[in-house]
Amino acid sequence: MPTNLSGSVPEVHFDGLETLWVQITGTLCNLTCTHCFISCAPDNHTLEFMSREKIRAYIDEAATLGVNEIYFTGGEPFLHPWVIEILDDALAVAPTVVLTNGVLITERTAARLSEIADASLYSLEIRVSLDAPGEQANDAIRGPGVFRKALRGVRRLERVGLMPIVTACELVVEQAPDDVAMSTDRLMEGPLPVGVNPELLPPPPSDDQFYNRFQSLLREEGIKRPRLKILPVFNMGMLEGRRADRLLTQDMLEDFDTGNLQCSSARLVAEDGVYACPILAGESGARLPGNTLAEANKPINLYHPSCTTCYETGMTCRNY
């Protein structure tokens, strides 16, 4: 990993806890995706499962700090034996999101998720990861059979009225743009409104082939109202060293609103403590001193190459 030799590692002020991330199953996953940014796998015990009691203590503390959203990630959250109960604990406090590969969503799990979602004032969002709108390209990254199993999970969630968000990573676009080329008919028809200069308009969404191919795929799967989020690739974990990212310096942050970086308002809790953001789970440089969220209310260093990805892409792991 490159290091910042200039000595001017920039800091980000913490604006208060907006988003709590929970590394519920640590680095343990039923899949071994080739691009996983924290190298999750069935045998990666770097970060272990968290207990329901420990998570509930963090949720309760987060509520006293004004938290607005609680996200669950891993690893694969649905490996956890108490995942439904833990999500229910979170839904009592705040809008809740769970990130999953979708493979383990059984009909019973979908039904129980629907029950806890219906019982809460807040929305429960289920984000299912796919990497390509085709079986071959997707499974080359996520493993044999995963494409079909993940879509089965999406359909099961859809049937119980949970409207999952499919989350796609841009890796396939970078690797094989021709493989995903396809246009659709989502362009607005007819002339532009009175007084509108066409040069001021962005390209229509029908030009975004990756996006539209996913839309088409989900519609073909019977998903009437597809929801889709596209994420950039992080060059760490399985992809560390793929590309030499420069490190951020203080100069680069002049005139930049660090409030746009999720580490200004998010913290991740894992079995071994609190981290600056969900991307850097398990990275010792991102681990904050102490074991409480209150103690993590302090500036953090933008020391990692992945900080540059957030800075350059404006990405957030949140839904919006």
Add this chain to the structure above:
Amino acid sequence: MSELLNTTQPAVWSDHPHRMVRAPYAGTTTASFDHVYQRVALFGGIYNNYWALEAVIADAVSRGADMLLCLGDMGGFGPSPERIVPLLQRAGVPSIAGNYDQSLAQGLEDCGCGYTDPADNYYAQISYAHTFSNTPVEHRAWLGSLPQQARVQVGEHSVHCCHGSPRRTNEFLWETATSDALLERFLHDCDADVLAFTHTGIKWQRRLRVAGRKALAVNVGVIGRPENDGTTGVWYTMIDGNDGLEVQFIEIEYDHELLAAEMVAERLPKEFVQTTLTGWWTTCLEILPAKERLRGRY
């Protein structure tokens, strides 16, 4: 009311005694009214809907409102943007700036609504380009003069008004995606009994307790577009100082078919026209949380 367009334009805010006070969050300006009012009508999201604005003003006055306050986003979506500012001025409605108003005033490239989906942003940009091209420069200057937040005393209740949230003009505070904990933090930081906001397009309210006191958070809805429930009416909010800590949501029917005809004449997207005529949202849907999305048709 066409004569309203030809009269001298009053500044509005200077007609209502107020002072600028320290804002709860950095980078915002807050105007605080000097008088105590008894019955205040709050509305947001006009979205160029002249006919709904006219109807809301008449309705609020007929119900005895002694103050009407607009929480911003005058433009977007609808036809003939040049009609809105003069009507607000003539009716003497103090307004705070929404993200749309700030973008227009500053000549920004987009509306700053905060969408993240490419299709949502495409339709938002068509809408913004239409409003920008058809908003007179003097109206943009007036929008630029508006404070970002307002405080108004309604009977015993101190009401803090903002567009999206007290900390960010374009923050979406949806009912099912906003925690009690966050609202309580806002109410505490604003030192208010009631926090009123708009921006999302769908009304809701929640009763809370802050430091042992009853408090209320209320999304006042928008009057420019129906709220994705299959009916064509639009909603505003009345808060009465004698009513205890609660608000009344009021539905307004207006000539939506006339508005739709004007939208067609100005070649606005047929998807927008469909929303006006059916009450179902057709665009900018990807920002909705699951529960709000499920309640709609698209």
